[in-house]
Amino acid sequence: MSHILHRSSKATPPVVSRGEGVYLIDVNGKQYFDGSGGAAVSCLGHSDEDVKNAMRKQLDALAFAHTGFFTSEAAENLADKLIKHAPKEIDKVYLVSGGSEAMESALKLARQYYLEIGEEQRHHVIARQQSYHGNTLGALATGGNVWRRKPFAPLLMETSHIEPCYEYRMRQSGESLADYGMRAANELEREIQRLGAENIMAFVAEPVVGATLGAVPPASGYFKRIREICDQYGILLILDEVMCGMGRTGTLFACEQEGISPDIVGIAKGLGSGYQPIGAMLCTKKIADAIESGSGAFQHGHTYLGHPMAAAAANAVLTKLTDGKLTERVGVMGKKLDAALQSAFGQHPHIGDIRGRGLFRGLEIVEDRETKEPFAPSLKLFQRLKAAAFDAGLICYPAGGTVDGARGDHILLAPPFILEDQHIDEIVDKLDIAFKTVFDEVSKGS
Numbered sequence: 001m002s003h004i005l006h007r008s009s010k011a012t013p014p015v016v017s018r019g020e021g022v023y024l025i026d027v028n029g030k031q032y033f034d035g036s037g038g039a040a041v042s043c044l045g046h047s048d049e050d051v052k053n054a055m056r057k058q059l060d061a062l063a064f065a066h067t068g069f070f071t072s073e074a075a076e077n078l079a080d081k082l083i084k085h086a087p088k089e090i091d092k093v094y095l096v097s098g099g100s101e102a103m104e105s106a107l108k109l110a111r112q113y114y115l116e117i118g119e120e121q122r123h124h125v126i127a128r129q130q131s132y133h134g135n136t137l138g139a140l141a142t143g144g145n146v147w148r149r150k151p152f153a154p155l156l157m158e159t160s161h162i163e164p165c166y167e168y169r170m171r172q173s174g175e176s177l178a179d180y181g182m183r184a185a186n187e188l189e190r191e192i193q194r195l196g197a198e199n200i201m202a203f204v205a206e207p208v209v210g211a212t213l214g215a216v217p218p219a220s221g222y223f224k225r226i227r228e229i230c231d232q233y234g235i236l237l238i239l240d241e242v243m244c245g246m247g248r249t250g251t252l253f254a255c256e257q258e259g260i261s262p263d264i265v266g267i268a269k270g271l272g273s274g275y276q277p278i279g280a281m282l283c284t285k286k287i288a289d290a291i292e293s294g295s296g297a298f299q300h301g302h303t304y305l306g307h308p309m310a311a312a313a314a315n316a317v318l319t320k321l322t323d324g325k326l327t328e329r330v331g332v333m334g335k336k337l338d339a340a341l342q343s344a345f346g347q348h349p350h351i352g353d354i355r356g357r358g359l360f361r362g363l364e365i366v367e368d369r370e371t372k373e374p375f376a377p378s379l380k381l382f383q384r385l386k387a388a389a390f391d392a393g394l395i396c397y398p399a400g401g402t403v404d405g406a407r408g409d410h411i412l413l414a415p416p417f418i419l420e421d422q423h424i425d426e427i428v429d430k431l432d433i434a435f436k437t438v439f440d441e442v443s444k445g446s
Helices: 049-061 073-085 099-116 137-142 146-155 177-195 222-233 254-258 285-293 308-322 326-345 381-391 421-443
Strands: 016-020 023-026 031-034 090-096 124-128 160-162 200-205 236-240 264-267 279-284 351-357 360-365 397-400 409-413
Touching: 031 421, 049 308, 073 090, 073 279, 073 308, 090 099, 090 285, 099 137, 099 200, 099 236, 099 264, 099 279, 099 285, 124 137, 124 177, 137 146, 160 177, 177 200, 177 222, 200 222, 222 236, 222 254, 279 285, 308 326, 326 351, 326 360, 326 421, 360 381, 381 397, 381 409, 381 421
Parallel strands: 124 160, 124 200, 200 236, 236 264
Antiparallel strands: 016 023, 023 031, 090 279, 264 279, 351 360, 360 409, 397 409
């Protein structure tokens, strides 16, 4: 009997023994292809010697020093490298231990910024329906995913949510992609006007929506219009690149492909590639200067800020993503993965949409392709697909509630950037096994 409080109390997961490249192997010797990188984390796979050597070197020198007393070379070097490759105007880095911490820090920094510049009334956050920004209370309140929010609703701050930019379900017949992008973006302006611009501090969004929608990219021009609206009303644009950033979509920062720069951005997951828990919140010089010339300190902190071991690992990862050209490779392999998925499942009767960017791909499951009607939530299709794929030796990331937080299913794929052509075939073959297993069961009423 395990004393771990596992994610599910219904079953104890298998015990993992070791990682070799793109595979994880359990104590019984069964091998699993990590087709989702855990939760879009393991971009370098599970046995990168350069990262492990960087960690060993750092451990020999220093494991930990509290940032209330010291900075470290590892943290300073990582921050320098991040800013070298960051979007325009981004100038400061706040190193934390994961994505939820990064987004919670972003929200608190946004609030303090307006306090520092004398706009105390600005406190309201606007985000999008079917979004996910983390599990800490501020980040959870910002997210718009119904089932994640519901149990904790009495504890959450008030937020507003506009429709997501979700072409597959929300683009109208005869509407161009650009026109849809503009229409979706203009929802933000209407919500700002409803609430009063003087009360709003930030709009929060993922450039490519991950866990809750399944790798949904924005329509053309959407984020450029969002940037214009935020600038017009003096509102901060906070981008959540925890899942879609750090090369996952084919550029180091996903927003590069939108031609915009945020005021604040959160990153994590691929930053450390799973070798150490790490995340970061990055902000513009304008925001940092407001803190410096005002109270002089960001009123926020965690014990493990700027952890030297984590920073050393992340610096090695970032070097491979940039100098090692792995981010460029994501674009090439992403096109191959998309082509393979389209060829195998593009006409599948229960695959309504195949989408994404780079090595961040989603497949939306439907009961009827013509009407886009999802399967009944009672079937728990996403859970069955996850189990069937796992049995076949494929780790993928299915989720439910895709359409509205209750209905709909999708599968998210986010394989390691080091995968080869034969691994793409393996993903497709094992997904096919999972689809056949589950859809056969459903057709038989079991």
